[in-house]
Amino acid sequence: MDFQKFLKNYKQKLFDIFSQSSEAEENTLVRGIEESTLKEIMDLSPLGAFIPSEYGGYGGHTAEALAMLEASSYESLPLSLMMGINGALFLQPVANYANEEVKKDIFNRVINSNKLGGLMITEPDFGSDALKMQTSYQKIGDDTYKIEGTKHWGGLTGMADYWLITARNMNDKGDLGRDISFFIHDTRNGGIEVEEYYNNLGLYMLPYGKNKIDIKVDESHKLQPKSTGVTMMLDLLHRSRLQFPGMGMGFLRRMMDEAMEHCKERFVGGQSLINYDQVKSRLSEIQAYFTVCSAMCNFTSSNIPLEKNTSRMDLEANAIKALVTDYMQRASQSLLQLKGAMGYRLDSIAGRSVIDSRPFQIFEGSNDILYQQISESVLKMMRKLKNNNLHDFLSEFHLTSRSSEYFKERLNFELDPKMPQRKLVELGRALGRIISMEFTLNLGDQGFNNELIQNAIKTLQDEVNTIMQTYKYGGNADVVEEYKMDSSWFKLSMVNA
Structure with missing residues (x-):
């Protein structure tokens, strides 16, 4: 099976269904998917991207799986999730851990009879x-x-x-x-x-x-x-999280295309929206999210072949999943803000994207928990090395050796190993971005658009600096249990009247 030929046909088919069709916008309001529509898509065998060639697939190459997910999410984020569920949460575990005869039968039915797994x-x-x-x-x-x-x-x-x-x-x-x-x-x-x-x-x-x-x-x-079931589950979940950028990639590219097109064509106050500085700020952030996601795709496709056991790759998997899904939601919120009232509709790409991207921050590991786990992973490694200085550790660590140099002063302090949970989450948010900056620098080395790379680096710097400011000096507010007591402004206004 020729993957490049498939990808070209697949993109065209999805464009016809989700963009060209007169019923496209109306279909976004309906639950489920028409059997005939799903058959049109599945007849092209997109799930073959997850299946090794000896079983009739395209080869099971990670880069091709991500490219298929990207093509899907450019036109439909739910479709991309459907493909991702089938691939990362069913077909890949089957490829790595199932009985040979069972594997053959399943792959045959998936490719030739359009069967689905969850x-x-x-x-x-x-x-x-x-x-x-x-x-x-x-x-x-x-x-x-x-x-x-x-x-x-x-x-x-x-x-x-x-x-x-x-x-x-x-x-x-x-x-x-x-x-x-x-x-x-x-x-x-x-x-x-x-x-x-x-x-x-x-x-x-x-x-x-x-x-x-x-x-x-x-x-x-x-x-x-290969060892325990829990280890196998970690391999499954980490591999899936590492492939989230495939779903994020097409989605963020679509957010960027929609935002750029709208801001060039929409005139407010006698000039194009794109000439306003605040609009440029939003657009530059969306472009940064797109670039960072590209770097994540590059990392996963280069480092995570199907046969690699990812059970110990918690740091990479959690950083990638949490950050790319945060960026997906932020990009959709920015697109909606830029489109204004006309975007606040379920049949608008802007409104729909805000709702559809939100659960990505929740499923397969709530992002708050993942950010906490990132910090805990780093603290555990630092304890082993008997090193409490954050910058000293990150400057020697393979996932942050280059990016940490952008934050020498900001990170040059001793970590408190007994910090409260909210601090673990804040620190994890910063570490996820520093790790992602390393991926972005590596992507730049390979010839990716330098202007986009530099833009992404600046955005990541701004985010890390802001997060670390809160980490060091903020985050001390507590919950008021008796919040109903003396908390009516109206009663006070009557007393003072």
């Missing part, structure tokens, strides 16, 4: 606390597992043909083990009941809901970890 980890009472999930499995007979539980917020609820389902082993006493196992469920076998479909705020194309699970799975359909 992942079920999250439970109603266990979201960010996934390791305490209550879905259980028990072995019955020699080669069958019985799996029971409740899962929710799995993208493609009621729509996927395969599910990768996580569960914990239940012993004879009814206690659950600490490790996590993954099972591939073919929906032709039944046993998953959709109890409720959720009215998700955005991403209308993807159905979400709550599922009751009572299934039996053959032992051949249990993923085989």
Whole structure:
């Protein structure tokens, strides 16, 4: 299969469906996707980008997977998420950990019969606390597992043909083990009941809901970890987070194109919007987000082949996922601000993008938690080296050795290893940007547009300096428990009247 030929045809097909079609804007208001529309897209085999060539795919090359996600998200962020779920959360784990015969059958059905796969980890009472999930499995007979539980917020609820389902082993006493196992469920076998479909705020194309699970799975359909199941889950989640820039790339390019076009064509006060300094500030930030995301794509495609185990790449994965999704939301907010009232509609690219990009900051690791984990990872490494000076550490660390030099004075201080959680989050926000600046400098070395690189460096500098100012001198406000007491301005105005 020729990937370049596919990509050209794929971009044209998506343009025809999501931009040219007379029903394009109207379709953004409808939940789900027409079967005929999905068939048109899937007949081009976009998921072949995640599948090795020996199984009929394009090769499973990371750069090609990201390019397919970019093409998808330029026209439709929900479609790109659909492809990302199938690829990073189903096909890639299957490629790396599934039984050979099972793998062949799944890849064949995905490529030739347009089948879809999804992942079920999250439970109603266990979201960010996934390791305490209550879905259980028990072995019955020699080669069958019985799996029971409740899962929710799995993208493609009621729509996927395969599910990768996580569960914990239940012993004879009814206690659950600490490790996590993954099972591939073919929906032709039944046993998953959709109890409720959720009215998700955005991403209308993807159905979400709550599922009751009572299934039996053959032992051949249990993923085989190289070490522990938790390590396998970390590999799956980190690999997915490292590929978020693919979804972000097309989206940010679209935000940039839409904003630039609008500001050149829209006249206010007798001149084009693009001539106003505040407008230039917003546009330059969107361009910086685009450039940083390009650098992230470059990093992932160069360093994360399909066979690489990413379970220890928490720092890179968390920095990339948290920052690119923050930038996606910021870019959409700026586009909406620039477009004004005409953008504040669900059928406007600006309004739709604000709603659709928002959950990216929540799923697969809430960004507040990821930023905290970034700081904790760095503190752990610093403890091992017995080094408390932040700049000294970062200047020697492979992910920040160049970028840290832009902040010599700002980072030249001793870290408090017992800092409060809010400080961990703030520090993580700065570290994520410093790591991303390193990626951006490396992209510049390879010949990327130098003006865009320099613009991105300036934007990242401004952001890090602002964050570190708050980190050092702010963030001390506390919660007032008795906030209802003496807090009516109206009562006070009556007393003083």
